[in-house]
Amino acid sequence: MPELPEVEVVRRGLTQHLSGRTVESVTVTHPRSIRRHIAGAADMAARLTGLSVAAAERRGKYLWLTFDEPGGDPADDALVVHLGMSGQMLVQPAGAPVEKHAHIRATLDDGRELRFVDQRTFGGWVLAPLVMVDETPLPDLLAHIARDPLDPHFDDEAVVTTLRAKRTEIKRVLLDQTVVSGIGNIYADEALWRSEVHGNRVAATLTRPRLRRVLAEARAVMRDALAAGGTSFDALYVNVNGESGYFERALAVYGRGDRPCPRCGAPIVREKFMNRSSYSCPRCQPPPRRR
Secondary structure, three states: OOOOHHHHHHHHHHHHOOOOOEEEEEOOOOHHHOOOOOOOOOOOOHHHOOOEEEEHHHHEOOOEEEEEOOOOEEEEEEEEEEEEEEEEEEEOOOOOOOOOEEEEEEEEEEOOOEEEOOOOOOEEEEEEEEEEEEEEEHHEEEEEEOOOOOOOOOOOOHHHHHHHOOOOHHHHHHHHOOOOOOOOOOOOOHHHOOOOOOOOEHHHHHHHHHHHHHHHHHHHHHHHHHHOOOOOOOOOOOOOOOOOOOHHOOOOOOOOOOOOOOOOEEEEEEEEEEOOOEEEEOOOOOOOOOO
């Protein structure tokens, strides 16, 4: 799934192209893309038609659009977008050829279309009411998601305190979106390599300064990735213009099994972790001793 930098790239593109635009019609051509919207395609189309896009918002890896009613009042519901493994939010000019996997198309008042393209159909759209969480409006579906390290209200010290209470692997905790959001498998491995911590170290055994460094490095690596347009391993992650990110070229350990560590030269090790892969340097990130 896309992680924070990739979703933020999409959010910025949507903000640039959609702000103030009015939805004139919505067409759904694949039921799986609106399966989370229990009321169905006709209900979604009816409720979105006539609304103007107010903003594109994000928390962690989660993206949503807010709207204004025809009279200018804020709409009560937001459009939550699940990108899944292959979802793309593309803004296309009028008359542009329709992509094979374009399952939702929203026509805008300037003739362009917002298209949800999803080859694997794991993603989709759903309308959800907005609720206030810590003085911040969030779709109720996302009320349990923690703030992410790029959020201006992210409290490093409070998160460090939470991490110090977790008697499980630090990587597992970093992937828990209710503790800190936005970090997925790629950026967890990169942040841990930068902070010289093995992902199997128990969070509670790490000192507060070391945990602060882990969070700081997570923030830094995601900012670096954001500046590069995100990480693209194939053609399925693109921005709203269909362009890929290129941070994959700068990854230090993720996907680099058996290649030399950029810092010390030791071969990067690939290990199984939570039904996925972890990458680390055995010299820079010594694993914890087995009991």
